[in-house]
Amino acid sequence: MTPVYYVLVDCNTFYVSCERLFNPRLNRVPVVVLSNNDGCVVARSPEAKAGGIKMGEPYFKAERLLKRIGCVSLSSNYTLYADISLRVVDVLRQFGLPMEIYSIDESFLRVEGYDNLKGLAHEIKEKVWRWVGIPVGVGIASTKCLAKIANKRAKKDGGVCVLQDGIDDVLRETLIPDLWGIGAQLTKVLMAHNIFTAYDFARADPKWVKDNLTIVGLRMMMELNGAPCIKLEQVRETRKALTCSKSFSQPLCELSDIEEALTAYTQRACEKLRSERQLCSLASVFLETNRFRTGYYNNSCSVRLPVPTANTIDILHAAKSGLQKVFRQGHEYIKCGIILTDFSPNDIIQGDMFDGKDQATDNRLMETIDRINREWGSNTAYLAASGIKREWSMKRKMLTPRFTSCWSEIPVAH
DNA sequence: TCTGGGGTCCTAGGACCC
DNA sequence: TCTGGGGTCCTAGGACCC
Numbered sequence: 001m002t003p004v005y006y007v008l009v010d011c012n013t014f015y016v017s018c019e020r021l022f023n024p025r026l027n028r029v030p031v032v033v034l035s036n037n038d039g040c041v042v043a044r045s046p047e048a049k050a051g052g053i054k055m056g057e058p059y060f061k062a063e064r065l066l067k068r069i070g071c072v073s074l075s076s077n078y079t080l081y082a083d084i085s086l087r088v089v090d091v092l093r094q095f096g097l098p099m100e101i102y103s104i105d106e107s108f109l110r111v112e113g114y115d116n117l118k119g120l121a122h123e124i125k126e127k128v129w130r131w132v133g134i135p136v137g138v139g140i141a142s143t144k145c146l147a148k149i150a151n152k153r154a155k156k157d158g159g160v161c162v163l164q165d166g167i168d169d170v171l172r173e174t175l176i177p178d179l180w181g182i183g184a185q186l187t188k189v190l191m192a193h194n195i196f197t198a199y200d201f202a203r204a205d206p207k208w209v210k211d212n213l214t215i216v217g218l219r220m221m222m223e224l225n226g227a228p229c230i231k232l233e234q235v236r237e238t239r240k241a242l243t244c245s246k247s248f249s250q251p252l253c254e255l256s257d258i259e260e261a262l263t264a265y266t267q268r269a270c271e272k273l274r275s276e277r278q279l280c281s282l283a284s285v286f287l288e289t290n291r292f293r294t295g296y297y298n299n300s301c302s303v304r305l306p307v308p309t310a311n312t313i314d315i316l317h318a319a320k321s322g323l324q325k326v327f328r329q330g331h332e333y334i335k336c337g338i339i340l341t342d343f344s345p346n347d348i349i350q351g352d353m354f355d356g357k358d359q360a361t362d363n364r365l366m367e368t369i370d371r372i373n374r375e376w377g378s379n380t381a382y383l384a385a386s387g388i389k390r391e392w393s394m395k396r397k398m399l400t401p402r403f404t405s406c407w408s409e410i411p412v413a414h
Numbered sequence: 415t416c417t418g419g420g421g422t423c424c425t426a427g428g429a430c431c432c
Numbered sequence: 433t434c435t436g437g438g439g440t441c442c443t444a445g446g447a448c449c450c
Contacts, residue, residue, distance in 0.1 A: 035418035042418075042450090058417040076418090103450045183448050214424060216448080243420055250415095292417060302443095337419090395416095 002113035004228070005140050008147040009092060009124055011085075012135040012155065014105035015043035018084045019074055021133050022403045022411055030071035034059055037247050037395050038075055047071075075396035083404045087132045095124065100232045108144060110232050121160035139163070144230045145223035148180040149198065171199035171224065181220050186213060198224055238278065238343065244269040245286070245337020248392035252333050258287065259320060260387035266319045266338050267383060270312040273340055274370060279308035281342035283315050285322035290334050299326035308344045311362050312369075312383070315340070377406075 011017060015033035020026045030047035034040065041057045051069035053062055059073070066073055085104045092099060097109040114120060121138040128136050139151030141163035149170060154161035163170060177187045179198055189212055195201050201209075202224040210218045219229040244265040252258050262285065273280060281304060288298035301322035309315060319338050372381040401409035 037416090037418070039416080039418050056417090060416040063416090106450075181448065185447060214447090216424065239421080241421070245419065247418070290417085335418095 003142065005111045005114065005117060005142055006144050006147040006228075006232070007097075007109040007111060007121070007124070008139045008144070008151040009088075009107050009109065009128070010137050010139070010151050010155075011088060011105040012137060013043050013045055014085075014134070015076060015081055016045045016048075017134050018081050019077070019400055020045075021084065022080075023400070026072060030066075030069050031074065032062075032066065032071055033074050033076050034398070035076060037249060038073075038397055039247070042076065073398055075399040077400050077402065079402045079405050080400070084132065084134060088128055088134055088136070091128050091131050092124070094127075095120075098232055098234055100234055101236070108147065108232055111140075117162045117164070118160065121154075121162060125159050135159070137161075141167075142226045143223040143228045144232075145180055145220055146226065149174055152178065167226070168199060171202055172197050174198035176201065179220070179224075181216065186217065189213065238276070238345075240341065240343070242269055242272055242280075242340045243337060244272075245335060245339075247335045248333070249395045250392070251290070252392055253331070255324070255327050255329075257392060258327065258333060258336055259323060260385065260390070261392045262319055262323055262336050262338065263316060263383055264386035264390070265336070266316045267312055267386060269338050269340055270310055270315055270366075271370060271373070271378075273343075274310045274346075274366060277346045278343045279310050279346050280315070280340040281305050281308045281344070282340070283318045283322065284339040284341070285319050285326065285336070286339070287323065287326050287333055287336045289331050295331075297328065297331050299328075301325045308342075310346060311366060313362070316383070316385075 016026070016031045019031065019033065026045075028047065029045075030051050030053070031045040032041045032048050032053060033043040035042045038059055040059060041053060041055060041062055044053050044055065048069070048071050051071065052065060053069075053071065059066075081104060088105075089101055089107060092107055092109065095109065097111055099110075100108040102108055111117070111120065117140050121140055124138050125136055128134055136159070137151050137154040138160045139147050139149070139154045140161070141147040141150045146163055146167070150161040150163040152174075153163075153170065174197060176182055176190050176196055176198070177184075179201070182190070190196075190201065193204075193208070193212075195204055201221060204221060206218060206221065209221050213220075222229045246261075246265065248261060252261070266283075282302055283305065284300055284302040286298065286300035289296055291298070303318040303322045305314065305318055323336070369381045373379065401411075403409060403411055
């Protein structure tokens, strides 16, 4: 049997690297990219890390330190990052290996019967750098969990790491909170049981692991021992849920304002649903106040649709009725959202004999709106109920241009 | 003043059925 | 005093990821 290896390609500080691609002045200076609404730090250049900026730190808390170290702060420009991500994936595809796109900045590949793994790792890293301009780290090992560890070491070690010999030593140096799949809660459980390193975990009693960390923990333990339990998902299974939610730029108290925002989110969610050729049967709405304040209120309501649908008007109707159930006067709300679930493919339609609606006309209307928004930019055609002024719409004060995805914002070469 | 958004998976517990 | 057993399905909640 030829040995199988998993290759994890992870873009270094991806969002910052995307910004640097189009603005070389950002090279070698501290840079951070912020989450939606300019809320938290979600990507840091090495210089920003060295300056003591923490991942996930709220911007308003980090602001003084950011200023002191002369850090450039940018709003996140997801349109740009998604486009660069596609370019990286294109390069990786050219290796002709089974591949899983794990996230916007990470992909796994699988290799079998390769002699020169180190050479492959270098080739991947250099091609992505030369063809796209994004630095990546490449980690290779016999399971996905180990490849994650290899990748982390790669970043400190010239960008590539093949984990083949001396794995025990590497596991001894890997601390529990740094493991893929171990978060704050499981770290507590493991530490309380005197398990401090990946090596301790790999040698733990399987029964204890299963009982205390469920089957998920047991799988991770097996993976650390070199037994692959987490398979490569080459084709993304059709998703099971679709969420659209955002914090408002300022707290909202009135039902009518929140309805506006919810209408906009519902439109967006339905648009995504249709683009994936799915119908949904359940729409859930949630609403919340600031959870960092006293008197936190949050509530949600699920509304079943009479027939599976992707029609914005029908789903909006359900969403609004849900919102009315959870809305209480007298709170300052900061966020709402809609979650669509219970999907079925849109080629099997179970009609409702009695609703007296002309499905074909409705579908044509939705198709037309989608086409206008595809060709002329999102939100060219929208429901007036989602508001014109949109005072709740999110803050992005430090947004860079959509360099690669909008004709009017393409960089000019002098 | 200001604290992201969008996913997945697993389990426990309740409802319901025979 | 004694109060089935076992299966399935659904939901909520908790954990994790990037």
